Amino acid sequence: MGHATETTNHSIPEVLKAIVSKEMNHALWLNTLSLLEHIGSRKILLTQSSEDTSEMILRHATEEARHALFFKKAARTIQPEFRSGYQNSSLVRGTAARIYFAKLDTLVRRNLKKVFTDERTFTYLAYLYTTTVIEKRAMVVYNAYDEILNQSGSPIRLTNLILEEEGHLSEMSAEMYRLDPNAEQRLALLEAEEAKIFARFWRQIGEFSLN
Ligand SMILES: [Fe+2]
Ligand SMILES: [Fe+2]
Secondary structure (H helix, E strand, O other), X not given: OOHHHHHHHOOHHHHHHHHHOOHHHHHHHHHHHHHHHHHHHHHHHHHOOOOOOOHHHHHHHHHXXXXXXXXXXXXXXXOOOOOOOOOHHHOOOHXXXXXXXXXXXXXXXXXHHOOOOOHHHHHHHHHHHHHHHHHHHHHXXXXXXXXXXXXXXXXXXXXXXXXXXXXXXXXXXXXXHHHOOOHHHHHHHHHHHHHHHHHXXXXXXXXXXXX
């Protein structure tokens, strides 16, 4: 099975359309997005809490937490009796989602460790790169998803959420370029690596969507 074939079979809009077409699967998908936002929010607070903690950090952590709640509520809009936790049975391939996040985190840390020996700068840049790469991916998925929601006349829309993520991306980009002279190159490299990690994750979502 070639890589190109897999990508075609599991294209982002196609998989999302299949998921949205079944209420139960759609609720599980929304809860999975909630989990990813929650992991993001928790990670920001866990790693970026120090005397340097800025308004930007507080805003990002708060907005990711709100996004987690937004998706959780949206799952309830689709299925009012939807469970409130993050059990694997309440998620679309929950383990794969967690692995995607963890692998990306490891990739970024390994790359930065070689260059940035000052712990504070390292930790801050790890946050900036991990989040930027994830949010760039999220923009692709969220925009495709929002278009499908719009076409299907869904009461759920991602307009505000997408605006907030765009705000995060531009703020983080400014910080990356300020602190890392090789920001452009490094980001390109990390995005290329992320694409491989995402392809594995998305293949699993694609398999789920056929259920
Ligand atoms: Fe978010
Ligand atoms: Fe964000």
